[in-house]
Amino acid sequence: MLNKRKEMTSGNLAFAEAMRQVNPDVVAAYPITPSTEIPVKFAEFVANGMVDSEYVAVESEHSAITACVGASVSGARVMTASSANGVALMHEIFPIAASFRAPIIFGLVNRSLGAPVNIHCDHSDSMPERDSGWIQIYCEDAQEVYDSVLLAVRLAEHEDVLTPVFVCQDGFITSHCYEPVELLSDEAVKKFVGERKAKYPLLDVDNPVSYGSFTMSEYYFEIKRTQIEGMNNVPRVYKDLTKELAEYTGREYPALDAYRAEDAEYLIVIMSSATGVVKDVVDEMRERGIKAGCLRVRFFRPFPAEELKKLAKGKKGVAVLDRSASIGGTAPLAAEVKSALYGLSKRVPLQEYLFGLGGRDLYPRDAEKVFSGLMENDYSDTARYIGLLEKDEENGGN
């Protein structure tokens, strides 16, 4: 059963392959770059009879997520994918899906939001959804995408969680680059994910339920509270799940991926694919005797604040690199990190950076410069930019 195979594949195709193996009941999707390959590949699986799923080729992203909600509350296992403006168009329905406790698995291939139109990666599409009540997992590479889909199915459908999941990967960088990915056998995936057993399916005509009720202030708060509790159960449930999947794969994924961080003096906190560059630079700096480390935030929701606090405690300097802006405020990752570190009795010096908007690459020299800044005690009150065309010394342009 543990007949694993290794394939050269991409993040999108790894996601689609995981879908084929999970064999969801319903997929409703609408094409948008760079996630298009996922529904296209899946439609092919359906057309060739490789899955038992119904594929609903809807007329918009808004209808895609709505059909997913309808199918999910009906008791079906449901998956979809989208990016950028597609995600934005779905925005209205995300909190509804979460409130219905509809365990939808969503392949979110990160892409910048227009305008200007740009098809490349940043996190400006998924970050506005951080308060929609969905779990958010950010993957570093295609292997992690594949493994995360399997984990997400079990996590979303767990009775104590019942919360939809975004499995995020960086558009083009992860979604379209080919790399070796180890895939489980169909049998192993089937055994790991099992079948969904919905508790109050809409299709149970003998026990009718109403979804999407109207509530005034008497009950709305209580319903939101149950969602918060469900989200709070994620770390406990997830810990067991990643261990269980590791029995098949040999790979475990913590909510916060710590790389040479424990004994580090200087830390970069970052997310998704750009982590690889930082890890390389950490290795080089370590060779030079500099105690550098990296924290990759894998779960943005729920945010691993406690783990982060523990690992950042006592550091000489921490830099947070955000791949999306919150114009007029603190960028999403920096805001979370600062909030997590607030409880430390001794303040850790922290510098915010903005990088990679619209798909601009992060180079090793950029990460080195960030570490140098920390070592030189060079901090600014506002976020600095990495890799801007303008040469602005004060803002860290290079």
Add this chain to the structure above:
Amino acid sequence: MAGIDLKELTKKQNPLTEGHRMCPGCGAPTAVRQALMAVEDPVVVVGATGCLEVSTTVYPYSAWRVPFMHVAFENAGAGISGVEAAHRVLSRKGVAREKIKFVAFGGDGGTYDIGLQSLSGALERGHDFTYICYNNQGYMNTGAQRSSATPISANATTSPAGSVIPGKLQRAKNLTEIVTAHDIPYVAQTTLHDPMDLIAKVKRAVETPGPAFVNVLVPCPLFWKIDSADQMKVCKLAAESRFWPVYEVTEGKHVLSYKPKNPVPLEDFLRVQGRYSHLFKKGRERMDLVAQGQADVDREWERLLKKCAG
């Protein structure tokens, strides 16, 4: 109507309980009751945001004896698509019952306007469901705003009859024909003038495989400014005046379901409704607009007759 025993049907439990919070005289619950009366298989209902939805699902209660889902305003078509798709898989797997009927209810706001794309997509994809538009010709849940179903000259809160502008300036969109253009198996238009007509049409719609659409004109006493007791009387005038032709389109073939023997003038339909009272104000009558409305009705009727003949 063959196959429908009204006496038997009255014994059937209403899928919508008493005690819901719709206004007295509102046509929507009447339409729901009549629509689902003759459906024999179990029904799952999807509702668009609107009066019907908010007034029947006030948490922790629900007036629905059948499964009910409301997602949002503009997406009843997409919602029911997902439910129907799930049913196809789950009934194959033996998890859900094989025979379930899917019925969506949307007001004209959720159907003619904000939900038109979602409805069109669901019709084009050919899901097996019936969409019923309970059409009171405006946004009643938010207080009588105009929609694209609001008739010309009606006084609505976003097309008010003022000293310069005499109510809505545009004609209503002909949604029934827009839906017909989707070439779906069954389309019908009716009102509450005759219970048997709606009962039979929805039965036919639900029993027809594939998508079906029924456009039901229902009064809103608050917007139309009519006496709550006059629900059926006003609907009769809508049919008798040919303001709201009662017909069906089966496999592309138009058939008139009701041809008034002695059609009444449109004016009779307008005069009983306060939303047109500005047209009849003493000394400031706008009989030119009434005449224009009558001309529209006559022209549309001729068009429909041609379709029925052809």
